[in-house]
Amino acid sequence: MSISFDFTGKTAIVTGGASGIGLAMAQEFAAAGANVQIFDVNAEAAEKAAATIGPACQWVSGSVSSPEAVAASCDAARSAFGKIDILMNNAGIAGSEPSIDLPLKDWSRAIDVNLTGVFLFAQTAARHMRDTGGGAIVNTASMFGVIAGPERASYCATKAGVVALTKVLASEWASLGIRVNAIGPGYVDTALIQTLAAEGRLDVERLKQRTPAGRLGTVKEIARSGLYLASDASDFVTGQVLLADGGWSSYSYL
Ligand SMILES: NC(=O)c1ccc[n+]([C@@H]2O[C@H](COP(=O)([O-])OP(=O)(O)OC[C@H]3O[C@@H](n4cnc5c(N)ncnc54)[C@H](O)[C@@H]3O)[C@@H](O)[C@H]2O)c1
Structure with a gap:
């Protein structure tokens, strides 16, 4: 599949960009001509990821x-590339524990x-985008921000919070030329997923059967949904959540 986005001359910060969906986003932006910053708590992985992308990619830990x-991340992007056009607000942590036993420290960490x-x-x-004429922010929520997952109280609550925040910020910042959407x-x-499956803690076949598309998504597919929301192709789209879930959340049978 060919890439149809052109981000030449644009700068994108990708949080959690050292692995998984964030890394795919960083790679897709770079392939589409953008300057990219990978921001990640894992310095070693961030450095390694940026090196695979090349000189148009800086990393900040x-x-x-x-x-x-x-603040240091945004300042570094601004001084290396001149402005920040896109923020892929993607870093996140998962959690799965029965709510009745969920320790407060795990709840607080997710928040x-x-x-x-x-x-x-x-x-x-x-604040940077306001100074330089606007931009696009894409928050990574989850389908579990709009539907429930048992034993995922902190995850679902925080992702639902991201959905609400997306709508509030979109409403406030449209006048600044800043669009805010979520995937x-x-x-x-x-x-x-592969590790959980190998440990017998997740039944991937069952997940595939429950998904109308009949399979799991790929990180590249999720990244490209994000790129759409960051691109001019979605200029009149703001405050929306694009559910890239193979139909899971629309399907209620069984
Ligand atoms: N993988 C899925 O099936 C799935 C589904 C729905 C939503 N998501 C969401 O997508 C996003 C990315 O998930 P992923 O599967 O690629 O995860 P991942 O664990 O592969 O990558 C997350 C990255 O974020 C970094 N990170 C974690 N905490 C951080 C912090 N405090 N500050 C900066 N960086 C931090 C990690 O070091 C890691 O590189 C998350 O927000 C996740 O909730 C993932």
Whole structure:
């Protein structure tokens, strides 16, 4: 499949860009001509990922929930590339525990990374975008931001928070020329899924059967849904959640 997006002259920051969906986003942006910054808490993985992409990719290490690290990321992108056009607000952590036993520290950590981190990065990047004529922010939510997953209280609640935040920020920042949208991936074929399957903790065949598309998504497919929302092709789209889930959340039988 050929790439139909052109991001020549644009700069994109991808949080959680060292692996999985974020890495695919960074690769797709670079292939479409953008300057890219990978921001990730895992410095070693970020450096390695950026090296595979080449000179148009810088990397910065830090946590999305640290105001200092987020400011440093945006300053570094601005000084290397001149402006920030796109923020792929993608870093997130999963969690699966029975709610009745969920420790407060696990709940709080999910809020810190998945929700506070998304707000903080959006706010910091938007201040830069406001100064340079606008931009596009794409938050990675999940289909579990609009439907329930048992034993996923902190994950579902934080992703639902990302959906609500997306709509609020889109409404406030349209006048600044900043669009804010979200993607809601379903089950994606990642290392985590493969590990859980190998350990017998996840039945991939069952997931495929439950998905109308009959398969898991790929990281490239999720990345391209994100690229669409970051591109001029979606100029009049803001405050939306694009569910890239193979039909899972539309399907209620069985
Ligand atoms: N994989 C799926 O099936 C799936 C489905 C729906 C939504 N999502 C969402 O997509 C996003 C990416 O998921 P993935 O599957 O690629 O995960 P992943 O674990 O492969 O990648 C996440 C990246 O984020 C980084 N990260 C974690 N905490 C961070 C922090 N505090 N600050 C900065 N970076 C941090 C990690 O080091 C890692 O490189 C997440 O928001 C996740 O919730 C994934």
